[in-house]
Amino acid sequence: MTGMLCIHGMQEVPMSKQEAEKLEPISSRIPKDLLSSIDEIARLRKRNRGEIVREALSFYADIMADYQIAIDRMKDPTDQVQGEKEFLKDLGWDI
Numbered sequence: 001m002t003g004m005l006c007i008h009g010m011q012e013v014p015m016s017k018q019e020a021e022k023l024e025p026i027s028s029r030i031p032k033d034l035l036s037s038i039d040e041i042a043r044l045r046k047r048n049r050g051e052i053v054r055e056a057l058s059f060y061a062d063i064m065a066d067y068q069i070a071i072d073r074m075k076d077p078t079d080q081v082q083g084e085k086e087f088l089k090d091l092g093w094d095i
Contacts, residue, residue, distance in 0.1 A: 038052050
């Protein structure tokens with residue numbers, strides 16, 4: 001175990017050395033109202049602020065990756081657009 005602690009709700013849980021080594025610290029200034037929202041979400045989910053921020057950033061990164069794929073496909077003239085009926089037929093849905 002390291003000296004680092006992960007806070008779950010109001011209880012501090014020791015973080016293993018392996019878990020701690022996977023994390024890099026960052027610093028950011030955010031509006032107070034956003035911080036209040038993060039704290040409220042953390043309280044409701046019984047998680048700490050860092051867990052909520054990590055989860056939100058991971059979610060955002062996933063969405064942006066999907067968005068970039070969509071943009072790349074829209075710009076690719078060889079990527080054919082498929083209509084709804086053709087799409088459902090390809091899925092084997094006879095609607």
